[in-house]
Amino acid sequence: PRRATAVPAGVVGGFFNATAGVAAPAMVIYSRVTRWDQVRFVATMQPVFMGMGALSTASKLAAGVHFSLPVPAVVALAALVATVLAGIAVGTWLSHHLSKATAQKLAMGLAAAGGVVVVVRRALTLLAG
Template sequence: MLFSMPVDVAPLLLIVAAAAVILGTVLQRVSGMGVGLVVAPTLALLLGPVAGVLLTNLTTTVSAVLIGITLRHDIDWQRYVRLAPLIVVGSVPGALLVGAADRSWLEVIIGTALIGTLLMTALVRIPPVSGAVPAAMAGTAGGFLNTAVGVAAPAMLVYAQATNWQQRSFAATLQPIFFTMGLTSVITKVGLGAAPISGLPPLPVIGLVVAMVPIGLLVGGLVARRVTAEAGRKVAVVVVTAGALLLLARGVGGMAGVF
């Protein structure tokens, strides 16, 4: 089975994982988000929902640091301060969910959450809001989603649409937000025993996956000159929808005893 690779990882699966990280990093450099969207369903399919999302959290943390350095002049630190404190609040129930649910249920939850949040951002008209309460709700929802399913971008996108957040500032400020979410998710899940480090693939595999981030960043810098942020988001949505549907199908199949 693809999700059980504790020691030996097939070269083809490594190539798929590396390609997903590069694509996700390129999209994140172009539009501000993409690593979690692309990498989470891919690694969950390859490594299982617990180890896959945990490795996604690690990858997101690294990518956010590197991209954040590149976009540092456009970061809105006041918005970051409003969003960041509630990330921990949302992360704890996300970690408890990961620790309580079995593999098939987690795959169903991840697939459904990804598809549901993407549909919400695409189909639901978001009324304009402002103030501390929407920021607190976005931070809490983002922390929960990032810890449970490895993807917080849809929650941030809803908040950005509701507050009319300018794209340049939004893309830059997402990086310290994603860094905080990724680090918090790893600490919370490992600390609560929901996702033990021992469940990850060997260190060389982790190193290879994370090493794709700077490669994606270099490619993304070139692509960003020619591709709009909107086009980047559309590609991310297509990729994550395909991955989420596959993950959902496998989870349902596992619950039914097919896989």
């Protein structure tokens, strides 16, 4: 049942988000296992990912993790807003041109690619280290 698996999926997604910056693989797998409708999944995940990002940042700051941005904060914020708006525009366009089955495959592929990129990046960091 969806309720029995929602909390573990959220915890795993939050852990992945806080440690590696990529929660999508856990959440996309959860959506496929529970047969979550693709349209509702996408609409629900936007605020969930925003919340996960905010909570990850807050928990890192509370734990004393220091970081610096490669650009001024206002530039980073503007880039974030532009990226979100571009994502909405592209997603809206794609929603009119892709079937639900294709959208699910695309979501799974992008989540897998994101997971692979994180693993490879971390492996290269360890090897260089």
